[in-house]
Amino acid sequence: MNLESPKISVSKSPQDVFNFLADIKNFESLMPENISKFEVLGDDTFLFALKGMPEIILKKKEVLPPNKIILGAAGGKIDFSLIANITEINEASSDVQLDFTGDFNPMMAMMIKGPITKFIETLATSIPKAI
Template structure:
Protein backbone atom coordinates (compact mmCIF):
# COMPACT_ATOMS: atom_id res chain seq x y z
CA UNK A 1 0.00 0.00 0.00
CA UNK A 2 1.34 3.41 -0.98
CA UNK A 3 -0.26 6.64 0.21
CA UNK A 4 0.88 10.21 -0.37
CA UNK A 5 0.09 13.44 1.41
CA UNK A 6 -0.64 16.56 -0.61
CA UNK A 7 2.46 18.55 -1.58
CA UNK A 8 2.90 21.35 0.96
CA UNK A 9 4.76 24.60 0.24
CA UNK A 10 7.04 25.74 3.05
CA UNK A 11 8.71 29.17 3.25
CA UNK A 12 11.99 27.61 4.36
CA UNK A 13 14.98 26.23 2.52
CA UNK A 14 15.18 22.47 1.98
CA UNK A 15 18.04 22.38 4.51
CA UNK A 16 15.88 24.02 7.20
CA UNK A 17 12.98 21.62 6.54
CA UNK A 18 15.37 18.65 6.49
CA UNK A 19 16.98 19.71 9.78
CA UNK A 20 13.55 20.12 11.39
CA UNK A 21 12.36 16.67 10.27
CA UNK A 22 15.72 15.09 11.21
CA UNK A 23 15.11 15.90 14.87
CA UNK A 24 12.59 13.27 15.97
CA UNK A 25 11.36 15.33 18.93
CA UNK A 26 9.92 17.85 16.43
CA UNK A 27 7.35 15.30 15.29
CA UNK A 28 5.39 16.02 18.46
CA UNK A 29 4.45 19.44 17.04
CA UNK A 30 3.16 17.78 13.85
CA UNK A 31 0.89 15.23 15.51
CA UNK A 32 -2.90 15.45 15.25
CA UNK A 33 -5.04 16.62 18.16
CA UNK A 34 -6.14 13.06 19.00
CA UNK A 35 -2.64 12.04 20.08
CA UNK A 36 -2.70 10.20 23.40
CA UNK A 37 1.03 9.59 23.85
CA UNK A 38 4.35 10.88 22.49
CA UNK A 39 7.73 9.85 23.84
CA UNK A 40 11.24 10.34 22.44
CA UNK A 41 13.17 7.07 22.84
CA UNK A 42 16.54 8.26 21.53
CA UNK A 43 18.17 10.53 18.96
CA UNK A 44 16.60 8.59 16.11
CA UNK A 45 13.47 7.00 17.57
CA UNK A 46 10.09 7.99 19.02
CA UNK A 47 6.88 6.35 20.17
CA UNK A 48 3.41 7.73 19.62
CA UNK A 49 -0.17 6.64 20.01
CA UNK A 50 -3.41 8.08 18.74
CA UNK A 51 -6.62 7.54 20.68
CA UNK A 52 -8.01 4.10 19.90
CA UNK A 53 -4.86 2.94 18.09
CA UNK A 54 -1.90 0.83 19.25
CA UNK A 55 1.42 2.49 20.09
CA UNK A 56 3.78 2.86 17.15
CA UNK A 57 7.56 3.26 17.31
CA UNK A 58 9.20 5.05 14.40
CA UNK A 59 12.96 5.00 13.86
CA UNK A 60 15.10 6.95 11.40
CA UNK A 61 16.18 4.39 8.80
CA UNK A 62 17.85 6.56 6.16
CA UNK A 63 18.65 10.21 5.56
CA UNK A 64 19.65 11.81 2.27
CA UNK A 65 20.32 15.50 3.07
CA UNK A 66 18.57 17.75 2.25
CA UNK A 67 15.95 15.88 0.21
CA UNK A 68 14.76 12.74 1.97
CA UNK A 69 14.18 11.27 5.41
CA UNK A 70 12.92 7.73 5.84
CA UNK A 71 11.36 6.62 9.11
CA UNK A 72 10.41 3.01 9.56
CA UNK A 73 8.51 0.90 12.03
CA UNK A 74 10.78 -0.26 14.84
CA UNK A 75 9.42 -3.48 16.20
CA UNK A 76 5.79 -4.44 16.18
CA UNK A 77 3.98 -6.74 13.81
CA UNK A 78 3.64 -4.32 10.90
CA UNK A 79 6.47 -3.19 8.62
CA UNK A 80 6.02 0.21 7.01
CA UNK A 81 7.91 3.38 6.14
CA UNK A 82 7.11 7.06 6.37
CA UNK A 83 9.15 8.99 3.82
CA UNK A 84 9.59 12.75 3.82
CA UNK A 85 10.45 14.08 0.36
CA UNK A 86 11.74 17.66 0.25
CA UNK A 87 12.06 19.50 -3.07
CA UNK A 88 13.80 22.85 -3.46
CA UNK A 89 11.67 25.55 -5.09
CA UNK A 90 14.21 28.33 -4.53
CA UNK A 91 16.73 29.33 -1.84
CA UNK A 92 14.00 30.34 0.61
CA UNK A 93 11.22 27.88 -0.12
CA UNK A 94 10.61 24.20 -0.64
CA UNK A 95 7.87 21.66 -1.11
CA UNK A 96 7.31 18.70 1.21
CA UNK A 97 5.38 15.53 0.56
CA UNK A 98 5.03 12.61 2.95
CA UNK A 99 4.69 9.11 1.62
CA UNK A 100 3.51 6.04 3.52
CA UNK A 101 4.43 2.59 2.24
CA UNK A 102 3.63 -0.73 3.80
CA UNK A 103 2.84 -4.31 2.95
CA UNK A 104 -0.58 -5.18 4.34
CA UNK A 105 -3.13 -7.84 3.60
CA UNK A 106 -6.16 -6.51 1.67
CA UNK A 107 -8.48 -6.47 4.72
CA UNK A 108 -5.96 -4.56 6.86
CA UNK A 109 -5.21 -2.16 4.00
CA UNK A 110 -8.90 -1.38 3.61
CA UNK A 111 -9.30 -0.70 7.34
CA UNK A 112 -6.28 1.58 7.75
CA UNK A 113 -6.22 3.44 4.43
CA UNK A 114 -8.55 6.24 5.59
CA UNK A 115 -6.98 6.86 9.01
CA UNK A 116 -3.41 6.69 7.66
CA UNK A 117 -4.22 9.07 4.77
CA UNK A 118 -5.69 11.56 7.22
CA UNK A 119 -2.71 11.11 9.57
CA UNK A 120 -0.01 11.82 6.96
CA UNK A 121 -2.04 14.76 5.61
CA UNK A 122 -2.17 16.22 9.14
CA UNK A 123 1.58 15.73 9.60
CA UNK A 124 2.35 17.38 6.25
CA UNK A 125 0.01 20.36 6.68
CA UNK A 126 1.44 20.99 10.16
CA UNK A 127 5.02 21.38 8.88
CA UNK A 128 4.80 25.05 7.70
CA UNK A 129 3.27 26.14 11.04
CA UNK A 130 5.72 24.15 13.17
CA UNK A 131 9.02 25.25 11.63
Protein backbone atom coordinates in the same frame (compact mmCIF):
# COMPACT_ATOMS: atom_id res chain seq x y z
CA MET B 1 -0.09 0.00 0.02
CA ASN B 2 1.26 3.40 -1.01
CA LEU B 3 -0.29 6.65 0.18
CA GLU B 4 0.85 10.23 -0.44
CA SER B 5 0.10 13.44 1.38
CA PRO B 6 -0.61 16.56 -0.66
CA LYS B 7 2.50 18.59 -1.56
CA ILE B 8 2.87 21.35 1.01
CA SER B 9 4.80 24.57 0.29
CA VAL B 10 7.04 25.77 3.08
CA SER B 11 8.70 29.20 3.21
CA LYS B 12 11.99 27.69 4.31
CA SER B 13 15.00 26.32 2.48
CA PRO B 14 15.16 22.55 1.91
CA GLN B 15 18.03 22.42 4.43
CA ASP B 16 15.91 24.15 7.11
CA VAL B 17 13.00 21.75 6.50
CA PHE B 18 15.38 18.79 6.52
CA ASN B 19 16.99 19.92 9.79
CA PHE B 20 13.55 20.32 11.41
CA LEU B 21 12.35 16.86 10.33
CA ALA B 22 15.70 15.21 11.13
CA ASP B 23 15.20 16.14 14.79
CA ILE B 24 12.62 13.55 15.82
CA LYS B 25 11.54 15.61 18.86
CA ASN B 26 9.91 17.99 16.38
CA PHE B 27 7.41 15.34 15.26
CA GLU B 28 5.44 15.98 18.45
CA SER B 29 4.48 19.42 17.11
CA LEU B 30 3.19 17.82 13.88
CA MET B 31 0.91 15.25 15.52
CA PRO B 32 -2.88 15.46 15.26
CA GLU B 33 -4.99 16.69 18.17
CA ASN B 34 -6.10 13.15 19.04
CA ILE B 35 -2.60 12.11 20.10
CA SER B 36 -2.64 10.31 23.44
CA LYS B 37 1.09 9.65 23.83
CA PHE B 38 4.41 10.90 22.43
CA GLU B 39 7.75 9.79 23.81
CA VAL B 40 11.31 10.18 22.48
CA LEU B 41 13.08 6.85 22.98
CA GLY B 42 16.47 7.83 21.56
CA ASP B 43 18.24 10.12 19.10
CA ASP B 44 16.53 8.44 16.17
CA THR B 45 13.45 6.74 17.66
CA PHE B 46 10.10 7.89 19.02
CA LEU B 47 6.85 6.32 20.12
CA PHE B 48 3.40 7.76 19.61
CA ALA B 49 -0.19 6.70 20.02
CA LEU B 50 -3.42 8.16 18.76
CA LYS B 51 -6.62 7.66 20.72
CA GLY B 52 -8.10 4.27 19.88
CA MET B 53 -4.98 3.06 18.05
CA PRO B 54 -2.03 0.93 19.22
CA GLU B 55 1.32 2.52 20.05
CA ILE B 56 3.65 2.90 17.08
CA ILE B 57 7.44 3.16 17.29
CA LEU B 58 9.19 4.96 14.42
CA LYS B 59 12.93 4.89 13.85
CA LYS B 60 14.98 7.01 11.50
CA LYS B 61 16.20 4.48 8.90
CA GLU B 62 17.88 6.64 6.29
CA VAL B 63 18.70 10.31 5.74
CA LEU B 64 19.69 11.89 2.43
CA PRO B 65 20.32 15.58 3.20
CA PRO B 66 18.61 17.85 2.33
CA ASN B 67 15.97 15.97 0.32
CA LYS B 68 14.79 12.81 2.07
CA ILE B 69 14.23 11.31 5.51
CA ILE B 70 12.95 7.76 5.85
CA LEU B 71 11.32 6.63 9.08
CA GLY B 72 10.37 3.00 9.52
CA ALA B 73 8.47 0.86 11.98
CA ALA B 74 10.70 -0.30 14.81
CA GLY B 75 9.30 -3.56 16.07
CA GLY B 76 5.64 -4.41 16.11
CA LYS B 77 3.68 -6.68 13.82
CA ILE B 78 3.50 -4.43 10.77
CA ASP B 79 6.31 -3.17 8.57
CA PHE B 80 5.94 0.25 6.97
CA SER B 81 7.88 3.38 6.08
CA LEU B 82 7.10 7.08 6.30
CA ILE B 83 9.18 9.03 3.81
CA ALA B 84 9.57 12.82 3.82
CA ASN B 85 10.48 14.11 0.36
CA ILE B 86 11.77 17.69 0.30
CA THR B 87 12.03 19.49 -3.04
CA GLU B 88 13.67 22.88 -3.52
CA ILE B 89 11.55 25.57 -5.17
CA ASN B 90 14.19 28.24 -4.60
CA GLU B 91 16.72 29.10 -1.88
CA ALA B 92 14.02 30.27 0.53
CA SER B 93 11.18 27.84 -0.14
CA SER B 94 10.51 24.17 -0.69
CA ASP B 95 7.80 21.58 -1.15
CA VAL B 96 7.32 18.69 1.26
CA GLN B 97 5.41 15.51 0.52
CA LEU B 98 5.02 12.55 2.86
CA ASP B 99 4.77 9.03 1.45
CA PHE B 100 3.53 6.06 3.45
CA THR B 101 4.40 2.58 2.19
CA GLY B 102 3.52 -0.69 3.83
CA ASP B 103 2.82 -4.29 3.01
CA PHE B 104 -0.61 -5.17 4.41
CA ASN B 105 -3.16 -7.83 3.67
CA PRO B 106 -6.21 -6.50 1.77
CA MET B 107 -8.48 -6.50 4.83
CA MET B 108 -5.98 -4.57 6.97
CA ALA B 109 -5.25 -2.15 4.10
CA MET B 110 -8.97 -1.40 3.75
CA MET B 111 -9.30 -0.73 7.49
CA ILE B 112 -6.28 1.57 7.86
CA LYS B 113 -6.27 3.45 4.55
CA GLY B 114 -8.59 6.24 5.75
CA PRO B 115 -6.95 6.86 9.14
CA ILE B 116 -3.40 6.69 7.71
CA THR B 117 -4.29 9.08 4.85
CA LYS B 118 -5.73 11.57 7.34
CA PHE B 119 -2.70 11.13 9.62
CA ILE B 120 -0.06 11.87 6.94
CA GLU B 121 -2.11 14.83 5.66
CA THR B 122 -2.17 16.23 9.21
CA LEU B 123 1.59 15.77 9.58
CA ALA B 124 2.29 17.44 6.23
CA THR B 125 -0.05 20.40 6.72
CA SER B 126 1.42 21.02 10.20
CA ILE B 127 4.98 21.43 8.89
CA PRO B 128 4.73 25.09 7.70
CA LYS B 129 3.16 26.16 11.03
CA ALA B 130 5.65 24.24 13.16
CA ILE B 131 8.94 25.35 11.58
